[in-house]
Amino acid sequence: MIKGFKDFLMRGNVIDLAVAVVIGAAFTAIVTAFTTSVIKPLINALGGTETQGLGFEVVPGKESTFVDLSTLFNAIISFVITAAVVYFLFVLPMNKLKERRKRGEEAGPAEPTDVELLKEIRDLLAAQKSRG
Known part of the structure; x- marks a missing residue:
């Protein structure tokens, strides 16, 4: 049972998706x-003490137009940090x-045998026959 679970996890992109x-x-x-x-206050400090932070007002004197x-x-830094940790x-x-599996140092997921595939086909055909 544990080997089957390990094989499932190592197949395809399951690990990539879960991560x-x-x-x-x-x-x-x-x-x-x-x-x-931490980062945003440091970036805002570059904007000076007279402004709301690092940015500009599209219409001077109107705070609602501040870019x-x-x-x-902040969003770019967050993305880069998250991507680096995941990678x-x-x-x-x-x-x-x-890579180790390709070199043969570690066994990969077990492939089903011909007998297992035939049993699965037999069971599927029996299930279809009982339904119809």
């Missing part, structure tokens, strides 16, 4: 907090594992 969804969602909160609390560039930089902690190790 992207779970780790990306969980880690995004941490990165967003870091960039909002906040620090928010854009170095998950994608790179999985690629190394796949």
Whole structure:
């Protein structure tokens, strides 16, 4: 049972998809907090003390037209940090594992035998016959 589960996990892009969804969602909160609390104030400091931060007003004197560039930089930094963590902690190790399998150092997922495939076909045909 455990071997079958391992084979399922190692097949196709299951690992890539799981990593992207779970780790990306969980880690995004941490990165967003870091960039909002630490990076954005540092970027806004570049805008000077007379402004709302790093950016400009489309209509001078009207705060609702302020284009906040620090928010854009914040999003870019968040993306780069998240992508780096996902790549170095998950994608790179999985690629190394796949490479080791190609060289024959580690066994890959087991392929079903001819007998197992024939049994599966027999069971499917029996199920179709009982329905119809």
